[in-house]
Amino acid sequence: MTEKKTRRARKTQTNSIVEDIGPWSEIKLEIIKRYAEKYSKILTKQPGLHHAYIDAFSGPGVHRSRTTGEHVKGSPLNARLVNPPFEHYYFIDVDEDKTSFLQDIIGDEPDVSIYTRDCNIVLREDILPRFAYENFWKALCLLDPYGLDLDWEVIQTAGETRSVEVFINFPIHDINRNLVRTNPKEIKDAQLERMDRFWGDRSWYPLLYEKSNDLFGEELESRIAVANAVLPRTYLQRLKGVAGFSHVSGPLAMRNKTGAVVYYMFFASNKLVAKDIVDYIFNKWGNT
Numbered sequence: 001m002t003e004k005k006t007r008r009a010r011k012t013q014t015n016s017i018v019e020d021i022g023p024w025s026e027i028k029l030e031i032i033k034r035y036a037e038k039y040s041k042i043l044t045k046q047p048g049l050h051h052a053y054i055d056a057f058s059g060p061g062v063h064r065s066r067t068t069g070e071h072v073k074g075s076p077l078n079a080r081l082v083n084p085p086f087e088h089y090y091f092i093d094v095d096e097d098k099t100s101f102l103q104d105i106i107g108d109e110p111d112v113s114i115y116t117r118d119c120n121i122v123l124r125e126d127i128l129p130r131f132a133y134e135n136f137w138k139a140l141c142l143l144d145p146y147g148l149d150l151d152w153e154v155i156q157t158a159g160e161t162r163s164v165e166v167f168i169n170f171p172i173h174d175i176n177r178n179l180v181r182t183n184p185k186e187i188k189d190a191q192l193e194r195m196d197r198f199w200g201d202r203s204w205y206p207l208l209y210e211k212s213n214d215l216f217g218e219e220l221e222s223r224i225a226v227a228n229a230v231l232p233r234t235y236l237q238r239l240k241g242v243a244g245f246s247h248v249s250g251p252l253a254m255r256n257k258t259g260a261v262v263y264y265m266f267f268a269s270n271k272l273v274a275k276d277i278v279d280y281i282f283n284k285w286g287n288t
């Protein structure tokens with residue numbers, strides 16, 4: 001291939017990997033960046049403790065801003081620039097094009113591990129067990145899926161370590177699109193199963209649908225008129241009561257141009273000081 005053709009091929013590949021992001025994603029990136037700086041500063045000063053950054057839905061490391069048309073750094077590259085640095089970085093994405101792109105940008109570095117795998121498996125089986133409380137390793141973990149791609153078991157495992165703090169994006173847009181119907185019988189089984197995996201069980205269902213009887217005594221199921229926020233508020237209770245995180249910030253509503261909520265952001269930790277810092281950062285972008 002001539003050099004010109006190679007350049008063109010690379011540009012085409014870059015255009016298909018680098019995705020456009022809306023203003024809400026830029027706010028998310030800013031929130032994570034700000035907290036990661038504070039976290040790393042605090043952890044670096046703790047003698048005998050080590051700290052890592054885990055980006056479980058890492059993407060390729062670069063996006064294009066819909067607002068400016070310019071390239072912007074994604075969450076993994078922002079994390080690499082945190083000063084003082086984390087002692088180790090774990091980046092995971094299921095898409096090989098994205099992880100190769102990220103690997104090319106970062107190069108081979110001894111403090112970086114990049115996985116092309118389903119993060120729900122690699123986190124539970126390989127990465128999170130390294131952060132067992134007695135190992136003196138702490139981690140900040142970003143769980144930033146597009147939709148219902150995060151398994152509750154990951155949250156449960158992270159909570160059990162008592163050493164891992166998590167940012168979670170709660171994908172209300174995906175839920176509204178695939179699980180909210182006037183007649184719940186129209187919901188596809190595959191979608192019910194995705195939601196169960198995300199939520200941990202089917203206790204979300206009665207928050208959306210109720211049973212009643214029609215005039216002839218036939219049982220009906222119909223949608224409860226609920227505000228968007230009932231599910232995330234209940235999820236917050238699960239983060240505390242089921243996964244065992246002592247302190248949770250959020251839900252912070254991330255809205256698109258028309259004001260619709262794209263996702264809610266949560267932060268869960270076992271340290272009150274961590275929650276206080278994140279509350280302060282979240283407050284800059286409004287309330288729920």
Ligand SMILES: C[S@@+](CC[C@H](N)C(=O)[O-])C[C@H]1O[C@@H](n2cnc3c(N)ncnc32)[C@H](O)[C@@H]1O
Pocket residue numbers: 029056057058059060061062073074075076092093094095098117118119120144145146149
């Ligand atoms: C919202 S993007 C991440 C953006 C990135 N955190 C940032 O802010 O720069 C979600 C990413 O998750 C990846 N993904 C989807 N399902 C996944 C899974 N089960 N395991 C790992 N990555 C997954 C997609 O390929 C996509 O790159």
